[in-house]
Amino acid sequence: MPWVLWIPATVALALVVLPVAGLLTRSDLSRFPELVTSPSSLRALRLSLETAALSTVACVVLGVPLAVVLARARVRGVRVLRAVVLLPLVLPPVVGGLALLYLLGRNGFLGYLLDAAAGVQVPFTTAAVVIAQTFVAMPFLVVSLEGALRGAGDRYERVASTLGARPWTVFRRVTLPLLLPALGSGVVLSFARALGEFGATITFAGSLEGETRTLPLEVYNQAEADIDSAVALALLLIVVAVVVIAVARPRSLEGVRA
Numbered sequence: 471m472p473w474v475l476w477i478p479a480t481v482a483l484a485l486v487v488l489p490v491a492g493l494l495t496r497s498d499l500s501r502f503p504e505l506v507t508s509p510s511s512l513r514a515l516r517l518s519l520e521t522a523a524l525s526t527v528a529c530v531v532l533g534v535p536l537a538v539v540l541a542r543a544r545v546r547g548v549r550v551l552r553a554v555v556l557l558p559l560v561l562p563p564v565v566g567g568l569a570l571l572y573l574l575g576r577n578g579f580l581g582y583l584l585d586a587a588a589g590v591q592v593p594f595t596t597a598a599v600v601i602a603q604t605f606v607a608m609p610f611l612v613v614s615l616e617g618a619l620r621g622a623g624d625r626y627e628r629v630a631s632t633l634g635a636r637p638w639t640v641f642r643r644v645t646l647p648l649l650l651p652a653l654g655s656g657v658v659l660s661f662a663r664a665l666g667e668f669g670a671t672i673t674f675a676g677s678l679e680g681e682t683r684t685l686p687l688e689v690y691n692q693a694e695a696d697i698d699s700a701v702a703l704a705l706l707l708i709v710v711a712v713v714v715i716a717v718a719r720p721r722s723l724e725g726v727r728a
């Protein structure tokens with residue numbers, strides 16, 4: 471490896487680490503346990519973990535088939551479809567929240583149908599938090615899985631097909647095993663992204679304590695009332711995210727063979 475790469479690598483690392491160090495220097499560590507264990511903080515943390523877990527399940531259920539379609543479909547328009555799927559990666563989260571609001575809100579066409587047919591209103595509920603988190607997190611899973619499928623190629627699936635395996639059998643016995651290492655990576659990234667989601671959530675779900683106020687929203691709320699509490703909760707969010715990524719990230723991503 472050329473030694474000169476250490477220079478931009480060090481700058482990049484500092485760009486990530488120094489802001490966290492700034493939070494540490496600003497925090498009142500003697501009051502940290504008291505600040506992060508207040509009832510409102512614990513409710514926000516529990517809601518964040520629960521909704522992030524639910525949205526990650528939704529990402530897997532919906533994102534795995536979508537990634538397979540993007541990687542294996544041989545139809546026109548796949549590139550355009552991929553660009554649309556990855557749109558939440560580049561959209562400002564607030565724009566994503568507005569889009570969801572005008573789809574599922576009382577004045578949105580799908581929200582109007584749900585309200586008229588079943589009396590269901592989605593915005594400003596816990597379900598809206600899960601939908602907003604899924605909207606912003608699913609592209610991370612799809613990108614991981616599609617890249618893995620394209621990298622692996624389709625020769626194993628073609629061999630299975632020539633041996634007489636039906637498409638569903640090929641999917642279960644060949645495609646899914648190929649996806650497993652990337653699936654672990656995608657799940658971790660999706661969960662971490664959902665855990666830190668803010669803009670789409672506050673726009674689409676609001677900030678109702680105990681119902682839609684997740685930990686990032688509690689940080690924002692506390693920043694206007696008690697900056698020490700906001701800093702402590704921000705550090706807690708960072709610690710939880712780092713633990714999730716460090717513990718759950720598959721060893722295969724580190725180049726270590728089991």
